[in-house]
Amino acid sequence: MSPSTSPRFFTEREVARHCSKDSCWVLIGTRVYDVTAFLRMHPGGEALILRRSGKDVSREMEGPPHRHSENARRWMEQYYIGELDRDSDSDDLQTVRERRNACEQTEEKTAVVTPEVKEEEEAPHNRCSPVDLDKDLVDWRKPLAWQVGHLGEKYDAWVHQPVDRPIRLFGNPFMEASTKTSWYWVPVVWLPIVFYLSWYCYTYLAKGITRIAITSDFSVLVHKYSFLVFFLLGWFLWSFIEYCIHRFVFHMKPPAHNYYLITLHFLLHGQHHKSPFDGSRLVFPPGLASLVVGTFYTILCSLLPEIIAISVFTGGLCGYVVYDMIHYYLHYGSPKKGSYMYSLKAYHVKHHFEHQRAGFGITSKFWDRPFHTVIPDEKFES
Known part of the structure; x- marks a missing residue:
């Protein structure tokens, strides 16, 4: 979503029903994120996100046990789709809670999908926000190979x-x-x-x-x-x-x-x-x-x-x-x-x-140990 575009607002009911592998939304404060595309990529496993779908993950982002890096937070912003309207559906909070509980207790991919939900899931705002083409250091509309060399000290x-x-x-x-x-x-x-x-x-x-x-x-x-x-x-x-x-x-x-x-x-x-x-x-x-x-x-x-x-x-x-x-x-x-x-x-x-100058082993950490490039151990929350 471009910074110049007015944010889209979602009710708690709307956020709560996106709680499956096919459509997974989370909150950070009042900011709404569609992290469906990130489920398989998440290092802690998709189950960690699915259990928190429709909920505020601010505490999980800050830790403990794992405080997410600045790059992880920047990455998260690509999935920003709008803001939570806390004033709407105030009379339906019990329905929202029931919906969330249903998501947590089932392993099915999706609940009953109404035409309204399907329309929302296929809408443009449901996709990951693109790079800001006007403000990035390179022009993503052109091949990058011959552009990056001009970045100089900004490249790294x-x-x-x-x-x-x-x-x-x-x-x-x-x-x-x-x-x-x-x-x-x-x-x-x-x-x-x-x-x-x-x-x-x-x-x-x-x-x-x-x-x-x-x-x-x-x-x-x-x-x-x-x-x-x-x-x-x-x-x-x-x-x-x-x-x-x-x-x-x-x-x-x-x-x-x-x-x-x-x-x-x-x-x-x-x-x-x-x-x-x-x-x-x-x-x-x-x-x-x-x-x-x-x-x-x-x-x-x-x-x-x-x-x-x-x-x-x-x-x-x-x-x-x-x-x-x-x-x-x-x-x-x-x-x-x-x-x-x-x-x-x-x-x-x-x-x-987070640690681009360490953790060079791919298939194992064996050689990271004698060369002192091991990334500090940090457990993910279950």
Whole structure:
């Protein structure tokens, strides 16, 4: 809703009946927010919001146990749809309470939907408010790739203020399409290679002809079951590479005066922090990922005997596939409360909204610990 537009007013009755996965509204004071689109993204799980639908969540925003960051509050404003009219329906408060209780006691998606409710849910005010096209530092009506480099010292703060809208990087349709991919292409392209190389390495080692020379007169036979050791070693190496790329490449702080490094940073990772829930850019397109995969393979083959290098590479490639799938799930999945993925989702979302200089581990927090980049633990309210 544009600041120049008069706010729309809603009665308590109207707010209270939006209490399902299909239409979920909450209040902060007298401000009304339609958070339907955010349910799956919420790091604490959609159930936490649904239990508070139609209610004031001011206390939950302030904490304890979790005080939401300034970025989270700014993000919330994208869902602002109007104001609460407390003077209306004063005689119907009991009806409102009954409606809210019904929402809390049922797990059904929606109650009886009247034509009036349906009309409200499909109205324009029910959608997330867009970026202010006239006041933002860039022109969202044009491709962003060639604009961000001009932001200079304002770039770092701007790119870490996330928005809920897709980004267009390039005007050229082919270039734009090459930066996007659906999540399922990652396993479709890479898992067959993992399976084939796993079979190849195991059957080759099973021949019993692979030996590692220790000295000119002494060598050690490599047993076929050693493949699992080399595979896990490759996976472990990938976890370190994952951390290093995320921390030192994706989160480099480009000099404010360098247009090209700012542009490069935005293309590599900045656009993901600016629009963290753009589903078309949550995994690496196979064409671009092949450059990293090829480099990893070449380095291993130059350092290790060929069959061992391929075995380690296979484990690393499998680790990469798991990494990309977990990363997508952390943004769009709804893990069960108390599970490992639940804590990892909360950890990663805090990296996006509050701790951009920490929490670089995606699949685990393992490497954050020795490098002292662990995000302080903070539990979400049940």
